[in-house]
Amino acid sequence: MTVLKGNPVIKGRASGPALVTKMPMNFTASFTKPKNLIPAWRSLVQDSNHDLFNKNIRKTVFIYPATIGSTYTGMVLLELMYRGTAPAAIIVQNADPLLAAGSILADVWFDKGIPIVEYPNEDIFDKIKTGAQVEVNGDTGEITVL
């Protein structure tokens, strides 16, 4: 069991299998495509430039370096949380206002926010591999790899 200490961004506790990428994430490009809209509310990454193309992020602990793209980002994340197809938690190297907004909005307006922890150090990619079971504590910033 490994415990890493990150910076708490959004409160809450959750766990799930890790899904790790070293590529920045454009949530707008990924989740506004027809495959995610109809018919079954999936959460498949549909940004064809991304190495997670066609991967499902639902209920994972999603780990990536930075958020890029439009100011629609917060609305897209809010929608995933509202529908229940969002990741269980997010660990990001560089937390930004658009990512945080998605979870804050889901929390305040629907009581469905997800914990977000910022962990800038590069060793995240050595210590957590895709598939590992990870627990995220958004209150303390603690990340536990089981």
Add this chain to the structure above:
Amino acid sequence: MKLEGEQEGMLKGGNGPIMAKAMETVVKYGEAFGAKRLVPIKSGHLAGTFGIGPYGAYIHILRRIASEGLRVRVPTTVNPRPGYDLNFINRHIVFTKQEALEGLLSAIGVTPNYSCVCYEKANVPSFGDRLAWAESSAVQFANSVLGARTNRNSILMDVCCSLTGFTPEFGYLLDEHRRGQMLVRLNIRKMDAPALGYLLGKKVVDKVPVIEHYPFSRIELKNMGGSMAASGGVALFHVEGLTPEAPDMKTVFDGPPKVTITVTQEDLDSLRLRKPQIADMVVFGCPQMTCTEALAVAEKFVGKKVKVPTWFCMVPDELTEFKKHDQFSKTLDAGITIFEYCPLAAFSLRLGKKHILTPSGKLLYYLKGAEYGTEDDCLKACGVMQ
């Protein structure tokens, strides 16, 4: 975070439960980024103007706000319409919530300018004004060219800030985050501002670049900034001796720049479609064109006919202005279609048109199948220049 009396009152429900939620959203936003206080804003600009059918949460929240009769407390403008009435698919499948959304925006008191270029007439900030805007290209222009201060805010966070009249003080609102972080040297013969912006967005991602002196026009600054904010997450750039916070290198940097990059003519040219003639459609105006911009481009079409469908996407108010000039009818005579919607939304679903050529780095990034050309390349593709 320390709240003042009025802010505390809103949070505790003094202005009703929905205003309390809006304030809670703003406060939690500040807490996530270590803001010490909330500050009053001069204006807002909202990005959420596409009534996308399958998206429910946004409309749901707006309905709750409007049902309490709440209205924005500061002047607040909005992004372009998506062009939902352009075709059957847009109207009946994608943008089915458009009318409902526009009704709600009107109910909460926004200015119906419907343009991402809000900063020319509808919502003009002054130097040092604090704002809570969304729309990456508008944020970029307000910060960089006008010297106002706003973060890149999300849709709905923009609404909550406009409703409460406050935004948390962090990021680009603070002096220390507005300093230059990278020096950009230019080794070019012919300026192509949108291409430069596109390349810089990719290279600097979310840093603050300082470009060595070049006498960019206001239109070039707008189109370069829009491109930079699309291919990267840039919210602020400076141009030495031109933009308000960069009178000289010494002022804009803390000490000598740590990173220097050079952009060459070859870099700029690498973005261009090699054979503009293969384009089957040409789109000008992302961000939307102003009257000045349209007049300059229209000049090239006078007395000629376009060979492929050619579109001008204009700021609605600027189109009204453009109609007063002779060039308006001459532009129509040349076969150009002029409209006042967002080209990205309007052309995302299109039948048959594979190669859209555009002099916009922003449209290049967002629109699948778009190709880049300089203004001259685009004029060649239109068949009005040899």
